[in-house]
Amino acid sequence: MEKTLKEIALFVEGKLVGIDQEMGGKEVKIKGLSGIEEAGPGDLTFLANPKYKNFLDKTKASAVIVGEDIGIDQEIEKSRIPVIRCKNPRFAFCKVMELFFPPQKIYPEKIDKTSVLGKDVKIGKGIYIGPFVVVEDNVEIKDDVVIMAGSFIGKNSTLKENSIIYPNVTIREDVTVGKNVVIHSGTVVGADGFGYAFESGVYHKIPQVGKVQIDDFVEIGANVCIDRATLGTTKIGKGTKIDNLVQIGHNVKIGENTIIVAQVGISGSTRIGNNVIIAGQAGFVGHIEIGDRVVVGAQSGISKDIPSDTVVFGYPAREARKAKKIEACISNLPKWVKRVSELEKKIKEIEKKH
């Protein structure tokens, strides 16, 4: 693939700026895409976070997609290299990536002869089922679904149009996977929730007979666990994206377009709103409610409801401004302790004089 900068600027609806124009930059040819640090001549890269704008001076890329932030603009005027200014540079680069690396139909229509299909399995068109896949009774697989090698689909489950199941995924019984869902390798959907009743000195397993519902456009990373509900349904809302090694307990409900970064744990029956962002390794106790557009910092411990539009972090999690103040106090604690000791000395001296 090869495109001129002019063509790319047009494609992403961006504005070509910088010293490039004097240099005939519009005819610069882009042959590849790369991260800003690894980029070399012929590469296009992007800069979305103003924090990294010093890379503009260092990059060996032939051009950079940047945002419209004024601070950066001034840098750009002196920039050594052509830039394409876009409202959303990350999205613009995403589009260029799709242009250079068009999504390939990974697998042809095929049901591998080694796969094992149960009774009353409904199969749509354009489906790929790889080697050693097991599909149990009464499963419904709609058009253009891909199920890769070694994956297991339990009875009564449904996979809707265009979903991709990577190798070695386990989807247990009574799970509904929406359209255009992606589930990465090693992930387990629908294992039993963790529920026991303690009686006479031992834990009795509470039957876990609920379902899991994963809505359209959800992506689930590798080695994730999403447990089935005890009764009712564990739900992942439309467009939500879940990173690797995340734990989602029984009866959890997650809203739409929510981001859950790696190794987060969400305990049973907790509800997470829409457009929430949860950074890595954060943990939630069960039975709480997190509003819409909440942002949770990495490794935070959440034990209470959080109202919508709140930013929290810390262990225990506190509203961000309060958490920062406390953090600053803690950082200076040895000094404060010293100041208290000095005060005590002074008071003693004053008391002596009386």
Added chain:
Amino acid sequence: MEKTLKEIALFVEGKLVGIDQEMGGKEVKIKGLSGIEEAGPGDLTFLANPKYKNFLDKTKASAVIVGEDIGIDQEIEKSRIPVIRCKNPRFAFCKVMELFFPPQKIYPEKIDKTSVLGKDVKIGKGIYIGPFVVVEDNVEIKDDVVIMAGSFIGKNSTLKENSIIYPNVTIREDVTVGKNVVIHSGTVVGADGFGYAFESGVYHKIPQVGKVQIDDFVEIGANVCIDRATLGTTKIGKGTKIDNLVQIGHNVKIGENTIIVAQVGISGSTRIGNNVIIAGQAGFVGHIEIGDRVVVGAQSGISKDIPSDTVVFGYPAREARKAKKIEACISNLPKWVKRVSELEKKIKEIEKKH
């Protein structure tokens, strides 16, 4: 399934109370079970935690199993709906669940023709071995064991009566799995412990030649890792329940009836007692000893022995009462810092006067 409230009260040895009696409540018919928030007419639900007793006024269930706590009783007298009072409402509901959803023999006696069995494998009666299962040499599989699709059982391992291995589980060599054990998908039992000797600038792998022993009635969640011992045996005691994504290092010994919530990590050679409760994401360094009936809060960091009957939380973990005091101080730290500043001013003024 349909039961009258009277039948259910009798079955769980509970007492029917509330306004139901005036309303002929004993003839109320229960057609389904549900969580207290999702329940509708015809559903029975339960309320174990007094913290959620306000749901009693809101639920659309036809009846609720509740505890005998006096506080709740008063609520119940005015309750809109019939309740069944039980000593252990969670256990009572568990029993009703088993009544409505009796445990099914998931799979018939069958050794799938695609499975691969090694030499000298001993097979009991009533066993199900699913598609693409690999059982290596000298494995012993006792009566009524279920091994689902894609699971691997390494040489010299034993699975005792009535255990269930869900799809895509890996059990390496020299592992003993007790009776009535459940192991969920993606879990790896018996991978090498993480042990190296550093010499001449590189890490040399210490051979990991020990075993794993999982005792009767243990349940292990999905994507859990339980490493084999370097020498000797990694042990999980009878009746212990382990949630998803838990890490258990080489030579760890865990007692009986202990609860380990998701994403907990226990480093090599640490010993955990009986009836311990470890909340999610807590971490333990190696070579320490945790007594019986210890409770460890979520995300706690444990770097020292903990005596029996102690409640700890925090990072680093402290005894609960101390941890709470410190937590309260931290929460008010900005105020205390201000008060110290004010004291400094006052002292200065006093000093001036002298």
Added chain:
Amino acid sequence: MEKTLKEIALFVEGKLVGIDQEMGGKEVKIKGLSGIEEAGPGDLTFLANPKYKNFLDKTKASAVIVGEDIGIDQEIEKSRIPVIRCKNPRFAFCKVMELFFPPQKIYPEKIDKTSVLGKDVKIGKGIYIGPFVVVEDNVEIKDDVVIMAGSFIGKNSTLKENSIIYPNVTIREDVTVGKNVVIHSGTVVGADGFGYAFESGVYHKIPQVGKVQIDDFVEIGANVCIDRATLGTTKIGKGTKIDNLVQIGHNVKIGENTIIVAQVGISGSTRIGNNVIIAGQAGFVGHIEIGDRVVVGAQSGISKDIPSDTVVFGYPAREARKAKKIEACISNLPKWVKRVSELEKKIKEIEKKH
């Protein structure tokens, strides 16, 4: 296997000391190896950490390999049992373990008839490919590689000499695995990085078209996730050892001989140096740089660059000496708060007098 203490001392280039000589200890016969607590008569064990030297008095082992630390030496002179003194007792014991448990060629040369190999797969000599393994097109498998049951190797990937892939591993396309690499069960190498562009209210997936490169002598635990790069390559340097359930994001670069303990998470594009030690459950934000020989405490939260030769811990992570001071202050916080209250009272009294 049976060896005399004399033979073992010679083999590990250690010095036999203790009361053994009077007792004819050189002819003591060692029949087994064991941990210091579990050891019995006939066993050799080792003691590397002076912290556990009290076990010297308790162990039932017939002999102990110990270090040359003077503190321990004095204990040894009075030791009830023979000891072998070595510069590096852990490494010496590692060598004796290899003597007693010589590495076995686990599997013979064989390509299981149930495995599925794609087009243009290049296969070296001495290779074992187990049941239900899938190897896609254009994969290169060099001499003496072992790929165990149920593992998946995606197209265009390369496995170099002598590497071992345990059961149920997923290696996606365009992954290079170096020589003598070990990858444990359930691990996923090359799943898509977690990258999205937010536009018009939804997250658009950024194509993840980069590679993964795992260098020689790396060991990767069970259920680990190492994501492919968005563009470019995610790299794990030579001799680095990764424990179970670790998350390594897209475009991360890890140096050589680095130790990463269980459940650590490293976000996208972060660079970790050589000879770094990262304790369990620590987390790193993306786009930061960690120098060489850095030591990171368990559960630490790292949000900034760390220069070489630094020890850090805490949440947020601080340089160890500072973190310890702060930790001590926090531990005494209730006392300090009391002292501030007392100061306030005294000041009030002083002010009254004036």
